[in-house]
Amino acid sequence: MLRRYLLPNLLVAAAYYAAGRLGLLLAIPPGYATAVWPPSGIALACVMLWGYRVTPGVWVGSFLINAWTSLDTSSTAAILHSLSVPTLIATGAALQAATGTWLIRRFVGYRNLLIQDLDVVRILTLGGPLACIINASVGVGTLTFYRLVPLESAPFNWWTWWIGDSIGVLIFTPLVLIWAVRPRAVWLTRQITVSVPLALVFGLVVWLFFFTSNREQARMNAEFQSQGHDFSRALQEDMRKNLGALYALQAFYASVDHIDRRSFTSFAGRLLARRSGVQALEWAPLVRHADRADFEAKVRADGFPQFAITERAGGGSLVPADPQDTYVPIEYIVPFAGNKAAMGYAGTTEPSRLAAIQMAGDSGEPVATARVHLVQDAPGHHGLLVFLPCYATGMPIDTVAARRQALRGFMLAVLRIPDLMQDSLDAIETKGVLVRLLDSDAPEKDRVLYGADPAASEIKGGLEQSHTLDIAHRHWQLQLTLPAQYLTAHKSWQAWTLLAAGMLFTGLLGMFLLLIIGRTARLDELVAERTTELSALNHELAEEVRHREWLEMAAREQATKLAVSNKELEQFAYVASHDLQAPLRSVTSFATLLERRYKGRLGDDADEFLAAIRESVMDMRGLINDLLELSRVNSQSLAISVVSSQSIVERACQQLAEDIHAAHAKIDFQDLPMVRGDERTLTQLFQNLIGNGIKFQPKGASPRIDISVQRQGDEWQFAVHDNGIGISPEHQETIFLMFKRLHTAEQYPGTGIGLALCSKILQLHGSRLWVSSTPGHGATFYFSLSAVMAETRRELTSSR
Secondary structure, three states: OOHHHHHHHHHHHHHHHHHHHHHOOOOOOOOEOOOHHHHHHHHHHHHHHHOOHHHHHHHHHHHHHHHHHOOOOOOOOHHHHHHHHHHHHHHHHHHHHHHHHHHHHHHHHHOOOOOOOOOHHHHHHHHHHHHHHHHHHHHHHHHHHHHOOOHHHHHHHHHHHHHHHHHHHHHHHHHHHHHOOOOOHHHHHHHHHHHHHHHHHHHHHHHHHHHHHHHHHHHHHHHHHHHHHHHHHOOOOOOOHHHHHHHHHHHHHHHHHOOOOOHHHHHHHHHHOOOEEEEEEEEEOEEEEHHHHHHHHHHHOOOOOOOOOOOEEEEEEEEOOOOEEEOOOOOOEOEEEEEHHHEEEEEOOHHHHHHHHHHHHHHHOOOOOEEEEEOOOOOOOOOEEEEEEOOOOOOOOOOOOHHHHEEEEEEEEEEEEOOOHHHHHHHOOOOOOOEEEEEOOOOOOEEEEEOOOOOHHHHOOOEEEEEEEEEOOOEEEEEEEEEEHHHHOOOOOHHHHHHHHHHHHHHHHHHHHHHHHHHHOOOOOOHHHHHHHHHHHHHHHHHHHOOHHHHHHHHHHHHHHHHHHHHHHHHHHHHHHHHHHHHHHHHHHOHHHHHHHHOOOOOOOHHHHHHHHHHHHHHHHHHHHHHHHHHHHHOOOOOEEEEEEEHHHHHHHHHHHHHHHHHHEEEOOOOOOOEEEEHHHHHHHHHHHHHHHHHHHEEEOOOOOEEEEEEOOEEEEEEEEEEEOOOHHHHHHHOOOOOOOOOOOOOOOOOOOOHHHHHHHHHHOOOOOOEEEEEOOOOOEEEEEEEOOOHHHHHHHHOO
């Protein structure tokens, strides 16, 4: 029981968890996107090897890795809620591994991955892209249901989940299965042949991913830091301008004999027009108690019959101020509308306002209050005041005592913090940034001037910075947070794309190596079977000769036939072995190319296989690029319009300029017509046909390509003629098939996709491509494109 059930499940759970931690390292923080999920491949391989009895181990491993990333221990309810997510995801992972195994056993069967040849493709397709639909659907559905992933981003998360699981199967399932093959002494060379290249390419892709990801993270952090410094400077600049308005009022006060309401309103109004962050500019004279009655009477006579020096009562209402030695009431306000309630308010009962008045009067400098409730605003609205003292002209103000003696009042700037912050925010680009402004000198309850505490989910995985600002004798702290959600939504997916493409290439490389090894194994089996058959036949013939002397002549004839058969069999075995093992010999033969550089650094075994990787990668890269180009022509809708074939051919020649110059080629074309077609794909068409004419030439010949056109009804028939090697009649129909090559890569390089691409482009234009050629006398490729009607030409001419 222990050996059959418990131990295998524990091993599978541990392997799933360890591989999951590796997968999380390759995720794009702070989201769920990862281009490869190794546990999916390990889980499928384990269930294929040990049977459905180890699916509980898959479930446990998935539960542990997801519980580790999502567990919320804030409360019992939170724990139960957070554990339900990994429970459902683990169920999807176990079901996926079991389903993939069932599909493989039902439609393919599994023996030994190193000898199954083309079955490798079906095994990995059924267990990978097909079966991996299950956990992508269950996992993303769960995250969406629990609102851990927004509904609008669910399709993309499903796509990345499915991609990650599928690539995990393509890479890690073969690695586990081939190392499970026994006896190892027989299969060790082939196991290493597959494993070492995969491990090296996988490591290279992971390194490139981390390099790109770290560079992207550094870029985003640098941009965020630059935003923070810009905003800090903008806020300081705005406050400097606001203080400049107060200094201007102070200078105005010092330049006149008497400041009256009209002159103050006029001067302050012009200053305020340029400062949208300032709610009001005010004049508050210093009034001694003995002068209170006269001061109030003067203001009443100035058009304010209800005027009185007031202060705030316990309930927040304004009442006449209690007797004090001195008052600092608001006499002039600009603008008056919206700030009327502040008229006469002294506010010396407010500690913050009183402290600012005393510090400003003693220092001669502007002093800001802490956050205060403005009299003119509704409850709950806050702002701050900046006091700048005004002294009697001609009196000394060198000392604190002299300043107190010369003090005549204060110029005030009333600032509403949201307006002030908005001015600075409008000046720079801070989209997505959460901004808080704190007053470090204020009590804890009054410390927040602007913004709210960001949620824990916004801080975790996000970026933060803080700046200290010294503003009018107060210390402000500017805090900026770039939430994790914003980083995810605006992240460049360069690193993820690189990882996905690299891992897909790694998986395809592994599949390619397995196909080659499988074919080699099948060939070995065939040679062994034929050898056994040959030995048996030799034995029978020898017995026949020994026991039937009277048939000696017939036996000699049979021996002659047998010798011929043996020779043919030897030739078959040699040719077949040579042809099918050629890819493996190519992998080995190039081992010395990188030996000088890497010998001894990657281990003895790695030295034997390292060289072949570079060449295989280059070949597969060219093939994949051509296939992708063909796929794009297959899938995209053409932008059909009226285009100049003359301009298209000129552009194709520009793109081939280097090849044309190197080959001393001459391209003749003139007066090519306007046609209907897609400009980009037609450029590819001419580029491929001209490029083939340059490439397929006898050694030392100078290519000459003539492009002509002939009107046929509603179409123009193009002819692209070259003076190359030509094409035999039996190949003139098959050259348009994908991968069809008439020459070796050493003779003429290429992938065999160019003419297939040309044919596909013309099919999408409703045309076809055909060839007329005589070997040794060049080839002419024909195709037709829709002509532009006379009405259309007249419209184009008149529009010009």
